[in-house]
Amino acid sequence: MSVPFRHQQAAHCETGVTANLLCHHGVRISESLVFGIGAGLHFAHFPFIKINDLPLTAFRSFPGSILKKATKHLGIKIGAEKFWSQRAAMASLDRRLDAGIPVGLQAGIFWLPYIPAALRFHFNAHNLVVYGRNGDCYAVSDPVMEEPIVCAREDIQKARFARGMFSPKGRMYYISSVPEHVDVANATLRGLNESCRNMREVAFPLVGVKGVNFLGNQIEKWPEKLGERRARLYLAQLIRMQEEIGTGGAGFRFMYAAFLQEASGVLGENRLMDLATRMTAIGDRWRLFALRCARICKARTVEGDTYGALGDMLRDCAVREDELFRDLRSILQERWAAA
């Protein structure tokens, strides 16, 4: 059996799944609002953590945390389970589906046959919703796809028990209770507050705006330190982290700007519109940064495409983001004082 489920394509898998699940339970909020309330915007560059021999750069918070924080801030309860046994994991999924509850799954993207071949890497923090089943065929709403799809049981099982970094271990989640009144405004404030903290107020130099600055300093040294060939691979990895796997463009900066616009409406705070405009400008800088990285990768450089210039761009982004979140902080503080 399968329940009617409204599939909405989204830029990013986790926010898309959360928004789609919330919509199903009558809480109509957009993907970008989920992203902001869940304090998804982040930055981290860890040169010592390597994925396929390339350093980890993240533009978002830890996988799973957007769902957790967004629902927490909205006062919505979720049930989540992990499994040791693959059989138990599939049986539990079937039970929920038979009860008519759409279930979110964490999955390894490598094993999902409907994903275009060029995007199938061993990336395990993908999310999708299963909302029904007919024998061994599961009705899947994957937010990165245009339409819902049907997926075989075998593939779903394999994807749920993918191994390696962020291995899902059969993780599944569903919304268990929604309060009578969902306070979106309060949740938005909490999300904004948390993002200010994540981006500016973490006393660790590799995350938030300090992390952007740090990457700016590192990137200049790449050609000497790594040699031209590896430096280019590092750049390519950066572009992919920023633009691939559904960031909505510019490493989530555009999605956050969209959130700021919505938040402005939700809170009746016009100054957030200005911040959204500034965030868009920052996003455009990030896009230009990716474009220049790509030109260096392909050795199709034009005047001024150097690693030094890339470093300058990043440091500039860091300054701009720092100012933006500083101003956001003072707006929030004014509201606290007034309240």
Add this chain to the structure above:
Amino acid sequence: MKIDEVPQDEGLYEGRKSVCYALGENDRYVLAPSTGWEPLNIANGMAWEVISKQVEQALRDVHARVKSPLAYHMALNQMDIKLMAQYVRLPIWRVRRHLRWEVFERLKPSLKGRYAAVLRMPVERISFVPEIQRDKGER
């Protein structure tokens, strides 16, 4: 990014579209479909180039009997020894040993079957690798 600036470069999505955020009317954000962006295509292409080099190298090693066919299948599935060890639930040193031609040849069918199950292929096929292509085709 304005909605008319959303790039529509053919690429990774096999004709499908992803969505991204762009400024529509009155500078309000809307979801805009995009078929891809060239810088991302370049970056993705570089990642695949690395993988296909590894596959080619593995294939040569297998034909030279330096490595077992398992090495080729692992490269094709983007798996390193550590990841494969997690999938087949064997210690890393055993997987490493199974990458040697003569060790893999003598491997019990049941163990070969475990590898085949992970790689989703019939167990008979795991001992075979394709011929080396003289002319380099696409990825």
